[in-house]
Amino acid sequence: MSLKAYRLLQEVDTVVGYSTYVDLVTEILAPEQETISTGMGTEVKRCKKAIKLAQQGLEVALVSSGDSGVYGMAGLVLELVEKEASDISVEIIPGITAANAAAASLGAPLMHDYTVISLSDLLTPWAVIKKRLIKAAEGDFITALYNPKSKQRVKQIEEARQIFLQQRSAETPVGIVRSAKRGAEEIEITTLEQMLEFEINMLTTVIIGNSDTYSAQDLMITPRGYQV
Amino acid sequence: MSLKAYRLLQEVDTVVGYSTYVDLVTEILAPEQETISTGMGTEVKRCKKAIKLAQQGLEVALVSSGDSGVYGMAGLVLELVEKEASDISVEIIPGITAANAAAASLGAPLMHDYTVISLSDLLTPWAVIKKRLIKAAEGDFITALYNPKSKQRVKQIEEARQIFLQQRSAETPVGIVRSAKRGAEEIEITTLEQMLEFEINMLTTVIIGNSDTYSAQDLMITPRGYQV
Numbered sequence: 001m002s003l004k005a006y007r008l009l010q011e012v013d014t015v016v017g018y019s020t021y022v023d024l025v026t027e028i029l030a031p032e033q034e035t036i037s038t039g040m041g042t043e044v045k046r047c048k049k050a051i052k053l054a055q056q057g058l059e060v061a062l063v064s065s066g067d068s069g070v071y072g073m074a075g076l077v078l079e080l081v082e083k084e085a086s087d088i089s090v091e092i093i094p095g096i097t098a099a100n101a102a103a104a105s106l107g108a109p110l111m112h113d114y115t116v117i118s119l120s121d122l123l124t125p126w127a128v129i130k131k132r133l134i135k136a137a138e139g140d141f142i143t144a145l146y147n148p149k150s151k152q153r154v155k156q157i158e159e160a161r162q163i164f165l166q167q168r169s170a171e172t173p174v175g176i177v178r179s180a181k182r183g184a185e186e187i188e189i190t191t192l193e194q195m196l197e198f199e200i201n202m203l204t205t206v207i208i209g210n211s212d213t214y215s216a217q218d219l220m221i222t223p224r225g226y227q228v
Numbered sequence: 229m230s231l232k233a234y235r236l237l238q239e240v241d242t243v244v245g246y247s248t249y250v251d252l253v254t255e256i257l258a259p260e261q262e263t264i265s266t267g268m269g270t271e272v273k274r275c276k277k278a279i280k281l282a283q284q285g286l287e288v289a290l291v292s293s294g295d296s297g298v299y300g301m302a303g304l305v306l307e308l309v310e311k312e313a314s315d316i317s318v319e320i321i322p323g324i325t326a327a328n329a330a331a332a333s334l335g336a337p338l339m340h341d342y343t344v345i346s347l348s349d350l351l352t353p354w355a356v357i358k359k360r361l362i363k364a365a366e367g368d369f370i371t372a373l374y375n376p377k378s379k380q381r382v383k384q385i386e387e388a389r390q391i392f393l394q395q396r397s398a399e400t401p402v403g404i405v406r407s408a409k410r411g412a413e414e415i416e417i418t419t420l421e422q423m424l425e426f427e428i429n430m431l432t433t434v435i436i437g438n439s440d441t442y443s444a445q446d447l448m449i450t451p452r453g454y455q456v
Contacts, residue, residue, distance in 0.1 A: 001230065001231050002229065002230055003230065003231050003234050043454055067324075067328045067331075067338075069328060069336050069337075069338050069339065070328065070331075070338050070339070070342075071339065071452065074332070074335075074336040075335075075336035075339035075451060075452050076456065078335050078447055078449050079449055079451060079456050080456055082444045082445055083456055092332040092333075092336060093332065094324045094328045094329045094331065094409070095324065096230060096322045096323065097328060100295050100297060100298065100325060100328075103297045103298075103320075103322065104295075104302070105320075107306050108297050108303035108306050108320060110295075110297050110298050111298070111302065111303035112299075112346075112352070113344060113345045113346060113357075113360050114298075114344050115341065115342065115369060116342050116343075117341045118340075123453030123454065128368070129341075131367060131368075132341050132368070132369060135363040135364070135366050135369070136343075136367065138363050139343075139360040139362075139363030139364065140356070140359075141343060141360060141363070181322070216310045219310065221303055221306050222303060223303060223307060224299065224303050225351030226271055226272055226307075226351065227272070228272060228304065228308055
């Protein structure tokens, strides 16, 4: 968490967010600070609630995990404020998104040009996601995959792997990080060939290396190009 | 800066880094903490110095701006430690990279799949960068451009713009952020058509929207796909 987010969370009247993320910050809040948790799938309702409270004059923190500007609530809340032409003041506080958090735990895989792609096709057609996977693979981008697999959605990560195998060696390093930078973090460094042998779930970030990425001493490193 | 980086910086014996970045953190250091600044182009020497001090038993913080794992010193220091088979302990502390910092100042442009591409061809052949720009444009990725222009390097941003114009409307929103989240931050929201009319330099991050990105009320927003 950024120092700025930490300080602001302690200053607001109310914290609104998905229940899991509110739980992650309650320990730094004071007893008089109200929290409002909502469940998964209630994103629009959650943002409207935060806006309504702000319109009533409260200072409200709407929390996302990682960076609220990356598949988080920042866009939705700004869309709603803009649509309603609301005169509340909104500030987006940047955070450390899962790609960067997971990368730090793996070593330094994101040292060169990279892409961030969500495999969730709830809001985006699979054909769009698939096209992006193909372009990312063809461009030799290091690629961070978000929402790689859920109980209902298991084929997407298999298809993504096949797309990358068409462009990159089966030995390309792949980092798998579950619960990046949270208490229960788990890390594996494997390859495109073997990646599906490891547990991948909704809390997992998968980072596929580019053609220069190597693994050594439990680290995944993409050279930037310095002569060492 | 993350709370973790802030706390660790105050605990180490020595802070090593590029002079501009060391200057950014000196205000939080105690008088007894040593700082070692080196100039641009001395990256290998800087990392070797940090490693040598650590081998002597000191606790050393090697600072980068943004996220050290994105075009920063994380990869180089790990490459050197791995090559020397040094037994020092290295921890990479993730940070907020310029793409995410700039995005927060612009609104919420990175709400969908995105790429990060450096236009600096000092360490990477221009042909590789150009190919990535083409794939990013073809994949309808939101694209954050790092090191877009320097005094010696002025044509790359023009060529990048042309590549995107071949795939996207001239009205595609483009955000230009100079010195993201530092004191002298400056922000403009423009279009692919007009982006070259604004100052772009080495401290600038340029974010090109995807085909859904829009601008409204001084904000740049990429919808995730929620019904609002």
